Amino acid sequence: MSMSSLNIAQLRAQFPILQQQVNAKPLIYFDNAATTQKPYAVINAITDFYTQCNANVHRGAHHLSNESTTRFEHARDTVACFMHAANRKEIIWTSGTTEGINIVAHGIAKQLRPGDEVLVTQMEHHANLVTWQQACAQSGASLKIAPIDDDGTLNIDAFVALLSTNTKLVAFPHISNALGTINPIKTLTAQAKKVGALVLIDGAQGIAHAKVDVVDIGCDFYVFSAHKLFGPTGIGVLWGKESVLKNWPVWQTGGEMIANVTYETATWGELPNRLEAGTPNIAGAIGLAAAVEWFSQLDLHALQHHEHALLKHATEQAHNFDGLTIVGNAPEKVAVLSFVLQGCHSADIGFLLDQQGIAIRSGDHCAQPLMRRLTLPGTARASFSIYNTIEEVDAFFIALKKVHQMLI
Amino acid sequence: MSLPTRDDIIDDMAFFDDWEQRYQYIIDLGKSISRIDENEKTDENVVKGCQSKVWLISNLDDGILYFKADSDAVIINGLLALVMVVFNNKTPKDILAVDIDEYFKQLDLERHITPSRGNGLKAIVAKIQAIANSYAN
Numbered sequence: 001m002s003m004s005s006l007n008i009a010q011l012r013a014q015f016p017i018l019q020q021q022v023n024a025k026p027l028i029y030f031d032n033a034a035t036t037q038k039p040y041a042v043i044n045a046i047t048d049f050y051t052q053c054n055a056n057v058h059r060g061a062h063h064l065s066n067e068s069t070t071r072f073e074h075a076r077d078t079v080a081c082f083m084h085a086a087n088r089k090e091i092i093w094t095s096g097t098t099e100g101i102n103i104v105a106h107g108i109a110k111q112l113r114p115g116d117e118v119l120v121t122q123m124e125h126h127a128n129l130v131t132w133q134q135a136c137a138q139s140g141a142s143l144k145i146a147p148i149d150d151d152g153t154l155n156i157d158a159f160v161a162l163l164s165t166n167t168k169l170v171a172f173p174h175i176s177n178a179l180g181t182i183n184p185i186k187t188l189t190a191q192a193k194k195v196g197a198l199v200l201i202d203g204a205q206g207i208a209h210a211k212v213d214v215v216d217i218g219c220d221f222y223v224f225s226a227h228k229l230f231g232p233t234g235i236g237v238l239w240g241k242e243s244v245l246k247n248w249p250v251w252q253t254g255g256e257m258i259a260n261v262t263y264e265t266a267t268w269g270e271l272p273n274r275l276e277a278g279t280p281n282i283a284g285a286i287g288l289a290a291a292v293e294w295f296s297q298l299d300l301h302a303l304q305h306h307e308h309a310l311l312k313h314a315t316e317q318a319h320n321f322d323g324l325t326i327v328g329n330a331p332e333k334v335a336v337l338s339f340v341l342q343g344c345h346s347a348d349i350g351f352l353l354d355q356q357g358i359a360i361r362s363g364d365h366c367a368q369p370l371m372r373r374l375t376l377p378g379t380a381r382a383s384f385s386i387y388n389t390i391e392e393v394d395a396f397f398i399a400l401k402k403v404h405q406m407l408i
Numbered sequence: 409m410s411l412p413t414r415d416d417i418i419d420d421m422a423f424f425d426d427w428e429q430r431y432q433y434i435i436d437l438g439k440s441i442s443r444i445d446e447n448e449k450t451d452e453n454v455v456k457g458c459q460s461k462v463w464l465i466s467n468l469d470d471g472i473l474y475f476k477a478d479s480d481a482v483i484i485n486g487l488l489a490l491v492m493v494v495f496n497n498k499t500p501k502d503i504l505a506v507d508i509d510e511y512f513k514q515l516d517l518e519r520h521i522t523p524s525r526g527n528g529l530k531a532i533v534a535k536i537q538a539i540a541n542s543y544a545n
Contacts, residue, residue, distance in 0.1 A: 281440040320516070345482065347479055347481045347483070348481045348482050348483050348484075351482070355427040355428075356427075363459050377461075402428070406431065406432055
């Protein structure tokens with residue numbers, strides 16, 4: 001179905017899970033930064049794969065294996081096209097963003113020396129922090145942290161000041177999961193390139209909210225998870241520049257990734273296989289491609305406009321809510337409302353909203369150092385997606401009022 | 409203020425007909441358990457596996473186990489009160505005989521006792537049982 005503009009009712013109808021009730025109330029799903037719901041297009045693609053052509057890929061000479069391999073490799077083409085990759089070999093299937101970052105961190109740890117530096121930001125998810133922290137610990141390199149301002153914006157001057165010829169790799173999120181801040185990824189990449197550093201962008205939150213053109217960005221790695229892009233869990237993508245990836249240290253060893261094997265030795269295959277050991281998540285890749293195809297048919301500009309309207313409405317309501325403080329007020333942010341309510345624990349807020357059928361996230365958002373930087377134990381986070389409505393935002397604030405009355 | 413008995417709580421909870429009354433009752437119960445002093449809220453006393461912070465301290469006196477539990481979240485405090493009703497001031501043997509799953513089922517609160525990250529009640533119950541077990545033999 002092609003949509004030049006947005007019909008939210010039609011969009012919602014494609015998500016079976018949104019039709020359900022939770023605690024006898026219509027589900028309001030505001031935990032989209034954790035995972036998005038799945039449209040029929042994705043669910044059907046996975047069902048079709050298992051009902052029509054399940055077989056292992058790249059192996060058997062039989063009909064099913066051929067069909068399975070065709071769909072699986074077509075999925076790689078779909079994702080390559082979506083990210084504007086120069087070459088399909090640059091698309092490596094992973095289990096998700098975390099594994100993608102680990103493949104790069106594992107490789108860089110072998111190359112780092114004492115005196116070398118890795119630069120990340122204060123707003124990292126643990127996945128884009130602990131990985132580099134451990135790579136530095138193993139190699140004797142130093143981890144540098146670029147600070148954020150109090151509103152949740154990355155301090156670009158400080159970021160640039162931390163770059164030097166010692167900087168071997170720079171990693172930052174396209175969009176912050178806890179605060180919604182959109183980082184100026186092209187600018188940051190250009191600055192990092194001036195000192196010759198490799199650049200990895202954690203695209204977990206970025207992929208569903210912005211156009212991603214990896215060549216235009218100029219980075220070396222961009223990683224994301226399918227499940228935050230309306231696709232299945234357990235599958236993600238590591239995009240890497242072919243010139244960088246082709247000699248990248250192998251990650252896991254085993255079947256599929258080899259060229260020649262003796263009892264004593266092995267040589268590695270070509271990209272992308274050399275970084276994809278074992279039977280891949282075939283159904284996952286096919287489900288991801290279905291998500292990408294489905295998402296690509298939508299009018300991205302209209303989606304962004306709708307999400308912005310949700311955020312604007314929620315932000316206005318939040319400003320009028322006694323005792324509520326928004327956490328993350330970057331001028332450039334996606335539709336994430338992270339907040340604290342005076343005298344209320346975020347776990348209690350999340351729990352009592354759930355009683356009213358509303359799903360949000362509460363806690364540290366896998367960003368404990370960021371919460372410490374903000375001197376908060378955690379926040380409650382409502383994160384919106386394309387299928388959410390203004391009416392849901394209004395219902396959320398009515399429910400939140402009730403929660404507030406019960407807790408204070 | 410002392411806590412009601414297990415039977416009182418089961419009767420009270422059965423009487424409520426909406427979630428607000430039920431959770432208001434649980435929140436109010438939480439206010440009636442004895443707090444842990446700030447200087448005893450040490451890392452050592454933290455129960456791991458809870459989204460909110462929970463502290464638990466125990467003391468065995470003349471064969472009876474006394475517990476104090478505290479949390480920075482009010483619903484967890486209420487749930488702690490429910491737990492205290494069946495575990496506090498008992499012999500280790502009696503503590504180990506409590507069927508906590510059955511109790512939460514009677515309260516229609518089973519979801520709080522299911523294993524899931526972020527839901528700390530299971531971890532608290534396990535810790536209480538482990539303490540009781542260490543004194544039981």
